[in-house]
Amino acid sequence: MALAARLPTKHTMNKLLLHPAAKPLLFALALLPFAHLLWGAVQNTLGANPAEALIRGTGDWVLRFLCITLAVTPLREAFSLTGLARMRRMLGNFAFFYGLLHFLSYAWLDMGLDLPAIAADIPKRPFVLVGTLALLLMAPLAATSFNRAIKALGAARWKRLHKAVYGTALLGLLHFFWMRAGKNDFGEWAIYALVMAVLLGWRVRGALLRRRSASGSRAAAT
Amino acid sequence: MHHRPDRGFDHAIPSEITPRAVYEGRRDWLRRLSAGALGAGLAGWAGREALAQAGPKAAALAALPGGKSAVAGANVMDAVTPKALSTTYNNFYEFGTDKADPARNAGTLKTRPWTVVVEGAVAKPRTYGIDDLLKLAPMEERIYRLRCVEGWSMVVPWVGWSLAELIKQVEPTGNAKFVEFHTLADAKTMPFVGSRVLEWPYVEGLRMDEAMHPLTMMVFGLYGEVLPNQNGAPLRLAVPWKYGFKSGKSIVKIRFTEQQPKTAWVKAAAQEYGFYSNVNPKVDHPRWSQATERRLGEDGIFAKKRPTLMFNGYESQVGQLYAGLDLAKNF
Numbered sequence: 001m002a003l004a005a006r007l008p009t010k011h012t013m014n015k016l017l018l019h020p021a022a023k024p025l026l027f028a029l030a031l032l033p034f035a036h037l038l039w040g041a042v043q044n045t046l047g048a049n050p051a052e053a054l055i056r057g058t059g060d061w062v063l064r065f066l067c068i069t070l071a072v073t074p075l076r077e078a079f080s081l082t083g084l085a086r087m088r089r090m091l092g093n094f095a096f097f098y099g100l101l102h103f104l105s106y107a108w109l110d111m112g113l114d115l116p117a118i119a120a121d122i123p124k125r126p127f128v129l130v131g132t133l134a135l136l137l138m139a140p141l142a143a144t145s146f147n148r149a150i151k152a153l154g155a156a157r158w159k160r161l162h163k164a165v166y167g168t169a170l171l172g173l174l175h176f177f178w179m180r181a182g183k184n185d186f187g188e189w190a191i192y193a194l195v196m197a198v199l200l201g202w203r204v205r206g207a208l209l210r211r212r213s214a215s216g217s218r219a220a221a222t
Numbered sequence: 223m224h225h226r227p228d229r230g231f232d233h234a235i236p237s238e239i240t241p242r243a244v245y246e247g248r249r250d251w252l253r254r255l256s257a258g259a260l261g262a263g264l265a266g267w268a269g270r271e272a273l274a275q276a277g278p279k280a281a282a283l284a285a286l287p288g289g290k291s292a293v294a295g296a297n298v299m300d301a302v303t304p305k306a307l308s309t310t311y312n313n314f315y316e317f318g319t320d321k322a323d324p325a326r327n328a329g330t331l332k333t334r335p336w337t338v339v340v341e342g343a344v345a346k347p348r349t350y351g352i353d354d355l356l357k358l359a360p361m362e363e364r365i366y367r368l369r370c371v372e373g374w375s376m377v378v379p380w381v382g383w384s385l386a387e388l389i390k391q392v393e394p395t396g397n398a399k400f401v402e403f404h405t406l407a408d409a410k411t412m413p414f415v416g417s418r419v420l421e422w423p424y425v426e427g428l429r430m431d432e433a434m435h436p437l438t439m440m441v442f443g444l445y446g447e448v449l450p451n452q453n454g455a456p457l458r459l460a461v462p463w464k465y466g467f468k469s470g471k472s473i474v475k476i477r478f479t480e481q482q483p484k485t486a487w488v489k490a491a492a493q494e495y496g497f498y499s500n501v502n503p504k505v506d507h508p509r510w511s512q513a514t515e516r517r518l519g520e521d522g523i524f525a526k527k528r529p530t531l532m533f534n535g536y537e538s539q540v541g542q543l544y545a546g547l548d549l550a551k552n553f
Contacts, residue, residue, distance in 0.1 A: 041523055047322065048311030048518045049374055112526040125509050182494055182509060184419045185319045 010080055017083025026087055030094045033061045034101065051109035058102035059131075063176060063192050065095035066169050070199040089145045092165065096142040099135045127178035134171035137164050166203075169196050283450060286443035288363030288381035293436040295462075295539040296364040300517075303376040305445045307519045312452045313370065314471055315419050316405075316412035323414075324452035330411040331472065333456040342402070342478035345393035352456050356442060358391070359383035363446070364439060366462035369501045369534045373527075375515045380460050381443030384436045394430070394478050401433040402426075402483040403459060404475035420486050426470040427483030427497070428461065431543055437462055437536060441469075463536040465499045496553040500544070501534035505553045 016022060037057050040046040046053035069091040076084040106128075111118045122128050141162055144150070150158045173193055180189050291297065314324035317331075336352040350358075361381050369375045389401070407423035409415045415422045432438060439460040442449060449455040454471025461468050467487055487495035494508050503513045514527035521528065533540050544552075 048307040049321070049516065050523045051516060052374070054523070109523060110527075121511065124506075127509060178509075182491060183315075183319055184490060 013079075013081055014083040017081065017087070022083075023086065023090065027090060030065070030091070033057070034098070051105070055102065055105045055109060058098050058105050059176070061098040062095055062102055063172055065091060065098055066165070066172055067192065067195045067199065069095055069165065070169060070196065074199060074202045092138075092162075093142055093145055095168075096135075096138045099138055103132070103135055127175050130171050130178065131175035134168045134175060137168045137171065141165060141168075166200060169200065283447040285446060286361065286381050286448045287446050288361040288443070291362035291364045293362070293364065293384065295437055295536050296362070296366070298365050298367055298377060298535065300365075300367060300377045301520055302365060302379055303517075303519045308368075308376050308378055308444070309450050309453060311518065313372075313466065314452055314454065315417075316407065316415050316422070316424070316472075317452065318414050319419060325450075327413055328451035330413075331406075331451040331455065332411060333451065333472075336456050336474075338457070338473060339475045340388070340392050340477075341475070343395045343398035343480060344478050345395060346391065348392060350388075355388075355440070355457060359387040361442070364460075366437075366439070366460055367534050368460075368462065368466050369515060369530065371465035371467060371495070371499065371507060371512075373510055373512070373515050375517050375530075376519070377517075378460075379445055380439060380441045381446065382439050382441040382457075382460070385438045385440045385459070386434045386436060388440060388476075389434060392478075397480045398478035399430055400479045400481065400483055401428050401430060402475075402477040402479055403428075403470040403473050404477065405454075405470045406472040406474050420490050423474075424470060424486045425483060426459070426468055426485050427479075428468070429482075429543075430478075432461070432540075435540060435543065437539055463501055463533040463540045465501060467495075468499050498544075498549070498552050500549065500553075501530060502532060502549055502553065503530040504532075505550050 037046075037054055041050060041054060044050065046057075069088060072084050072088040072091065075081055107113055107118050111121060122132050141164060144153060144158065144161065153161065173189075173196055176189050176192065177186070180186055310325045311321045312324040313321065314328065317324040317327040334352065338350045338352075338355060339347075340350065341347045360383065362383060363379055363381050365377060365379045367375060368378050403426045405424045405426075406412065407415045428438065439462075441454070441458050441460045442456065444450075444453060449458065454469075454473075457473055458471040459469040459473065482497055485495075485497060487499075488497055501512075506512050512530055515530045516525075516527050531537070
């Protein structure tokens with residue numbers, strides 16, 4: 001029953017995902033948090049400490065977009081949603097976009113764009129350093145996110161380069177952990193850790209299975 | 223595999239689910255993770271900021287006027303922070319760690335009847351009822367700066383009297399070197415008591431001479447009204463030259479001791495928080511600078527942060543308390 005009921009759903013889903021409007025729609029959706037924060041800043045509805053709300057709000061969305069981006073491939077494979085693949089780079093770029101906003105909010109609202117002070121602050125505070133590294137690690141991925149970059153690098157090399165997103169995810173998680181560590185307040189952090197553990201664990205499992213089946217076939221060949 | 227998109231993910235209001243999960247599953251990490259934390263996190267995902275702004279409607283509070291204070295430094299000239307901000311942006315972890323949580327959750331706090339036990343190294347230990355305390359000394363209004371260790375500040379018109387008035391009544395003995403303040407830890411009315419953020423009850427402390435300083439204030443009201451629950455009703459401390467967390471809220475016990483009290487934040491992270499915790503722009507917190515601060519409600523988002531003053535601007539009143547003390551070591 002389940003199979004018969006689900007086959008058309010999958011097709012419908014893929015049809016929707018492949019619809020020409022799907023990507024622009026997702027693009028607009030991904031900009032909503034930005035619009036919401038910007039609107040709040042302009043209208044002064046971000047609460048008593050709007051600077052903090054902007055810094056934290058943009059940071060939250062980096063982690064969320066990293067989770068969403070990392071979920072694309074597992075979802076695609078688990079539910080045969082081939083149409084999801086074309087969204088992945090854009091979602092990753094949004095993680096970088098919110099990362100830039102996050103850094104800019106910190107540099108501007110917290111540090112008053114005082115460059116020497118920022119340069120001194122980053123190495124002094126481990127969690128800021130880790131966050132900065134996470135952002136820097138994303139930069140080459142964002143810079144090579146267009147089609148010609150894939151051709152220029154070659155698909156295999158491009159794929160290897162873009163595995164750096166795992167590093168960004170882990171550094172981002174550490175950054176958030178450290179930020180919350182002062183208050184032993186890990187509830188929200190645990191959500192992100194759990195989601196990322198599932199998404200990265202799924203990849204580790206896949207790699208292990210591939211290695212086992214590779215060695216299995218080698219054993220069979222000899 | 224079946225999809226069940228609504229399973230456990232449908233909590234609309236974090237305040238409705240987190241608290242219960244927390245006090246039901248006090249030591250049960252897994253349960254907290256699956257219910258309390260998941261709820262809070264996913265609600266955050268869905269836009270916690272939006273919920274925070276809805277807030278509860280402020281109940282009408284009884285008037286509590288205070289006369290002008292003659293204490294030096296009791297009336298700073300800074301613009302007073304709007305009440306709407308200082309009563310909705312609070313650190314009161316018994317009601318949640320988000321700044322908006324206390325205003326949302328502290329409605330459950332029962333502030334009457336209320337007693338404060340005064341004990342330890344005193345000749346006349348005594349249990350005070352809240353009404354005794356309200357009459358103990360004439361109410362004064364004092365406009366103090368409040369500097370949070372997190373780098374923001376407010377200016378609050380408190381109503382109350384110098385703690386010294388109470389201390390004189392109970393006659394501390396020669397063994398009284400420190401004063402410990404215990405705040406309420408009632409898991410039934412305080413949803414986050416039992417969470418692992420801090421050790422409960424929240425304990426703070428002062429050196430005897432700090433506690434006796436006329437600026438150290440027992441507070442019963444703000445803005446001419448009794449304290450709202452989220453600001454530490456029915457009584458709290460205000461020690462304006464120290465970071466805000468030194469000023470305990472909803473105090474139930476005052477204890478005079480010979481040993482330096484083991485205070486909540488020192489127990490939680492001794493490398494980050496010291497016993498003294500005097501506002502000091504030259505001694506940074508390990509995770510952020512203390513050189514500047516943002517005055518809430520006054521400094522625009524893009525305004526440069528203002529410099530933090532030594533002892534929060536109360537150096538001429540309290541500086542002599544620390545003569546000869548290495549403030550970098552005794553932070």
